[in-house]
Amino acid sequence: MQLLPKIWLSSPHMSGNETKYVQDAFDANWIAPLGPNVDGLEKDIEKFLKQGNHVAILSSGTAALHLGLLLLGVKAGDEVICQSMTFSGSANPILYIGAFPILIDSEKDTWNLCPVTLEQAIIDRIAKGKRPKAIIAVHLYGMPFKVAEIMAISEKYKIPVLEDSAEALGSTYKGQNCGTFGQVGALSFNGNKIITTSGGGALVCKTLKHKEKAIYWATQSRDDAPHYQHSEIGYNYRMSNICAGIGRGQMEVINLRVSQRRAVNTFYVEYFKDHKEIIVFQEPSTDYFSNHWLSAIILNSFEQREALRLTLEKENIESRPLWKPVHLQPVFAQYPYYGNNISEGLFEKGLCLPSGSNLSKPDLQRIKLVLDSFFN
Known part of the structure; x- marks a missing residue:
């Protein structure tokens, strides 16, 4: 018996205007990981998120989380608290740096980071002589975590929040867009996300300085010199102008x-x-x-x-x-x-x-x- 066509869990959904932006990139020969679509997509997302944030477009949401941890000063040997109920991509960047994940259970209302357990863990880690360097909180399946409670704990213990909003573009808490609450935030545009750039992500920053530093790292930490000079370890994390063109068409809808x-x-x-x-x-x-x-x-x-x-x-x-x-x-x-x-x-x-x-x-x-x- 022949099966009916596949119904997918979450498949890409094009607007129809993606090809216009992609064709513009071809016509101008802007194929590299920079160009008008990259700049334009950053502005589109900044406008959508509001709150005066600065956005760096990257090759994946995982790259955004990695650079977000670096911006928060996480180094090898540090401890980073991470929600356990999430895709492993939320936690993998902790290990990229050589830091140690401290995994925290969910609560029943939003399935996200439990504020009670979070505070208990922080108190215990401090008692053991290990003050966590950052908190990764996830908006699971687009559901905002308990923002007021989590951010209050962050402020109380002076531990910054890296907001994993990979699944939550367009979600809000008390009218404010997810991705804009933490000291830094991460978005994903993977093929199955609410909008897609085929693959890709973005880092949401509070300051232009943080955005510029993220882009510096994302482009192999190339120094301002006529030759290739590198004073820091960098990464190949920038999105191509072609993929960004897909994103521009997606942001329209x-x-x-x-x-x-x-x-x-x-x-x-x-x-x-x-x-x-x-x-x-x-x-x-x-x-x-x-x-x-x-x-x-x-x-x-x-x-x-x-x-x-x-x-x-x-x-x-x-x-x-x-x-x-x-x-x-x-x-x-x-x-x-x-x-x-x-x-x-x-x-x-x-x-x-x-x-x-x-x-x-x-x-x-x-x-x-x-x-x-x-x-x-």
């Missing part, structure tokens, strides 16, 4: 893409009203506005989660378990973890459902039919 993702989430909320035992991931209060990059549900058990995932897979519909917590990943098993296994429970029973902004009504109907057959 960012608000539409957010509304489309939120409409998909509403579809799941409405569907599961008749299945009270299933929890749909939603904002805990009106202070939170999620872009619902991915819509997720919590089922009754691991077995039920896997049964649904495999049922969808059989019908050529992609779904995915929640992120496996970083402290459960073999490569991070040796590092300290603080928590009450909230993230482990979420991983065990949680499933991300198709959430793309380009899901059609027939796509949603197909999903509904599979859900009906599974639950009924």
Whole structure:
């Protein structure tokens, strides 16, 4: 039997104007990792985020996190607190530097960094003679973390926050855009994100000085000289003018893409009203506005989660378990973890459902039919 076309978890969704910006780059022969589209995309994002931030466009969200840690002064041997319920890319840059991750559990409201556990961990690390150098807090699946509580702890202990907003462009907390709360912030434009540049990311900085330093590092730390001279270790982290052109076309429809993702989430909320035992991931209060990059549900058990995932897979519909917590990943098993296994429970029973902004009504109907057959 021939399968119907694949319904992806989160696929790229073009506006139609991307080709114009890309063609402009070809016409002007601006193919290198600099040019009008790079400058233009930085301005587009700065305008969107507001708050007077400065944006450096980079090759990935991981690169943004790496440079963000460097801007915060993290060095080899330092400790960095990191949310455990996240993609491993949030924590990997800590190891790039030779620093040590201290992994923290989630809370049940937003699935993000638990403020209570965070403070307990800070107190314990200080008692052990190790004051953490930075805090990586993530807006999981576009859901803002508990900004007021986390930033209050950051201020109390004078530990800066690196805000991982890779999944949260277009999300807000009390009307302020995610990515603008921490001392530095990171965005991602990977192919599955709410907007894409094929691959790419951005660093959000409070000061122009930080932006300029990030760009210096991202372009191999080349000194201002007529020859190639390097006084610091640098990285090849700048985005190409071609990819930035895709991003410019995407930024034209960012608000539409957010509304489309939120409409998909509403579809799941409405569907599961008749299945009270299933929890749909939603904002805990009106202070939170999620872009619902991915819509997720919590089922009754691991077995039920896997049964649904495999049922969808059989019908050529992609779904995915929640992120496996970083402290459960073999490569991070040796590092300290603080928590009450909230993230482990979420991983065990949680499933991300198709959430793309380009899901059609027939796509949603197909999903509904599979859900009906599974639950009924």
